[in-house]
Amino acid sequence: MAEKGSGNMTINSSGDAVPGRTEQILCQPCSSEDKQTVADVFCSTCDEFQCTKCSKVHNTHAFLRNHKLVNAKKVKTKPVHFDMKGLDQCDEHQEVLKFFCEDENQLCCSTCAIVDHRKCHSVVEIQKITGRSASTSSQLMVKLQEIKVKAEKVIKNTKSTIEQLDQDVKEVSLTIRRMRDNVMKMFDDLEVSVAKDAKSFKTETVDKLTRKQSDNEKHVAEATKSLETTDNVHQNGTSSQQFILEQRMRKQVDELSCNVDKEYQRLETVTVSFDFDETLKLPPLSIADYVPGQLTLKYSVPEAVKPLIPLDPIVKLTMITSIDLKQTGDDVGEPLYTGLDFLPDGRLIAVDNQNEICLIYNEKLEKVGSYQLSYNPLSVVVVSEEEVAITSGAEFQIDFLRVSKSNEITLIRTCKVTTQYDSICMKDQRHFVVGTIDDTRPVRIVSLSGEEKDFSINFPNKKYPIDTSVCTYIRYSDKVVLTDRNEHTVYIYDIKSNTRVVVKDDQIKNPCGVAVGPSDCLLVCSKGTNSIVQISQTGRVLSSYKLDMYYPRSVCVSKDKSVLAVSNSAVGQRSLKTFKITN
Known part of the structure; x- marks a missing residue:
């Protein structure tokens, strides 16, 4: 019978000892080619039984000449080795891997060593370098x-x-x-x-x-x-x-x-x-x-x-503090405050468009904090006790900044938008009302996460370039207010009825900033008359307060409706003032 042993060595034998019958060991290279040739020698280096013809390869190649060949009859069986399950076979030639090419870091069978690595300088036998692998x-x-x-x-x-x-x-x-x-x-x-x-x-x-x-x-x-x-x-x-x-x-x-x-x-x-x-x-x-x-x-x-409509209370303004806005050594130009708003604790937030700065003032108008921006800010609104939002127009973004109790300002996140926005105010706890730049939708709604949508109002098909219009929102009566500087007009849109009131008056010239005051009245910066004009939410002009400043531009009112802040745009005479509001 034929029995496969380790290393594919084939042995023909009679099983138990039978007189006249001798054991024959076959040549392993020949057996791999389906030839049955009796082995004449055993190469301990190659770990292989070979016939005379196959063993001549040891004389042909110099690096094989030092292999030790012994008579096959003197070697009854090969030492039994661990079954490598084909890992010790060459993938290409299916021969036992016997050499290692150090030049190419590759295992080789005899054929690989002769054919593919004959030009390599260091092809060594695996048995000689096995000690290195420990x-x-x-x-x-x-x-x-x-x-x-x-x-x-x-x-x-x-x-x-x-x-x-x-x-x-x-x-x-x-x-x-x-x-x-x-x-x-x-x-x-x-x-x-x-x-x-x-x-x-x-x-x-x-x-x-x-x-x-x-x-x-x-x-x-x-x-x-x-x-x-x-x-x-x-x-x-x-x-x-x-x-x-x-x-x-x-x-x-x-x-x-x-x-x-x-x-x-x-x-x-x-x-x-x-x-x-x-x-x-x-x-x-x-x-x-x-x-x-x-x-x-x-x-x-x-x-x-119907009885006569009761008169809206007329507000009175009494100046509290005033400071001049001068260019300092760190400024690139004369300060221009295009946005103002009060924090709940009474501190005032201002954005300087010319010098790209967000500033904090205390109740005495002493500067207590600042933050350098990387763009020209347009407007600012207080979102919560320690958070403000800033529009930048050309940057198509709204920045959210944290304003700590210790007057430190840090950038929280930037919200990308698809429209250029100028003025901004709160609609409710999760949405802004924003004024657009060069868009037929002069006023839009933006959520705190950046989702944009339009009001259900029939706005005129008109675009407002930058610095020609601002907006605000009267929350409790659901009305949008829009100023038109060039038309000397204030529009009050009723969202629920989709109607509007057009306010034109000799006391209103080049209206700019607008804020919601006591009893939801409107306080408008009349740039052409250097005044703050009070308008009822139904559109009646109630009063006009002459300011000691030229070209009032930005205005805001504190959360408790008791203090008003206003800044102007007169070159060389810019200032920031606060007023006490009384009825």
């Missing part, structure tokens, strides 16, 4: 162990991540359910709260209306009785009696007429309605902290007997 094997084992540990950690992490992902997906549904339950509870609380307020209003109003009804029922009874008496006297009484009655009744009728006229002038229809806000604030805020809507208690009177 440290390498140790390093390989260390590295393989590291690979194994890392791969096991990857597997463990992957399993954990999959488990966590599965848990997170389940948690999403649970979160939504909890949110739904919270929202339902919020609406239940809302229903109770609003119903309570509406019922209280109804009770109070019904009491008042009942008294009014009772009083006028008495007036009707008195008038009816007097009519009957007068008619009876005129029909049956003498002239003297008629005269006496007229004299007696005149005072009574005048008094009754006065009382009825007063009631008639105060005719009113009382309604109760509830309108939801555009954006609902969800829990964890309790219903006591925020009602997601507004209870509207509305009185309306017949058109024919």
Whole structure:
């Protein structure tokens, strides 16, 4: 039988000893070519049995001549080696790897050494350099162990991540359910709260209306009785009696007429309605902290007997502090403050367009902090207690900066936008109202994350170049205010009704900055008259305050509506002033 041994050595034998039968060992190179040739020699270096013909290669090549060849019959079997499972075979020639080319760092079989590496200078036998590999094997084992540990950690992490992902997906549904339950509870609380307020209003109003009804029922009874008496006297009484009655009744009728006229002038229809806000604030805020809507208690009177509209309170401005804005050694030009706004704690934020700086002033207008920008800022708005946003127009971006209590300013993030924006103010806690530059949409809405959208207003198809228009927003009446410097006009747009009021007056020349003041009045910088003009939100010009400065440009009002700050653009005479606001 034929038996395969280590190194593909083929041995023909009779199994158990049989007289007259001898063991034959075949040539291994020949066997690899499916030839059965009896081996004559064994090369211990090549670790191979060879026939005479195959062994002649040792005489042909100089680097094989020192191999030791012995008679094959003297070597009964080859030493058994570890089965390398083909790792010790040449991939190209399927021969045992016996050499190593140090020039090309490559393992070689006999054919590779003869054919492919004959020009190489250092082709050595593997057996002669095996001692070198001890440290390498140790390093390989260390590295393989590291690979194994890392791969096991990857597997463990992957399993954990999959488990966590599965848990997170389940948690999403649970979160939504909890949110739904919270929202339902919020609406239940809302229903109770609003119903309570509406019922209280109804009770109070019904009491008042009942008294009014009772009083006028008495007036009707008195008038009816007097009519009957007068008619009876005129029909049956003498002239003297008629005269006496007229004299007696005149005072009574005048008094009754006065009382009825007063009631008639105060005719009113009382309604109760509830309108939801555009954006609902969800829990964890309790219903006591925020009602997601507004209870509207509305009185309306017949058109024919509407009383006069009460006058809006006229504000008075009393100067607190004034400083001159001079060019210093660090400035590239004379300071030009194009944007102002108050922090909740009373500090004033200003942006200097000429010198690319954001500045902080205390209540005494002492500069307490600054931050160097990399662009020409246009406007600034306070977002929260320690955060402001700055527009830059040409940069197509809005920068968000942190202003600490210790007056340190740091850049938080930059929000890229698609439109050039100049003026900016808060619409609500999550959105800005911004004025555009050279765009047919003069006013737009931008969220704090940079999402842009348009108002549902029919704006005129007009573009405003830079420094020709600013905007602001009256939150509680949902109105957008837009100034047109070249047309000497202030526009007030009502979002709900999509209507506008056009304000033109001799006291308004080149209107620039605008801010919302007490009672939601508008305080406008009239550049051409060097004044602050007060306009009601319905469009009536209420007053004009002459400033001791030329060309007022930027204006803002503190959060409690008690202080106004204004800066101007007069070359060589620029200043910053604050005023106390009183009614």
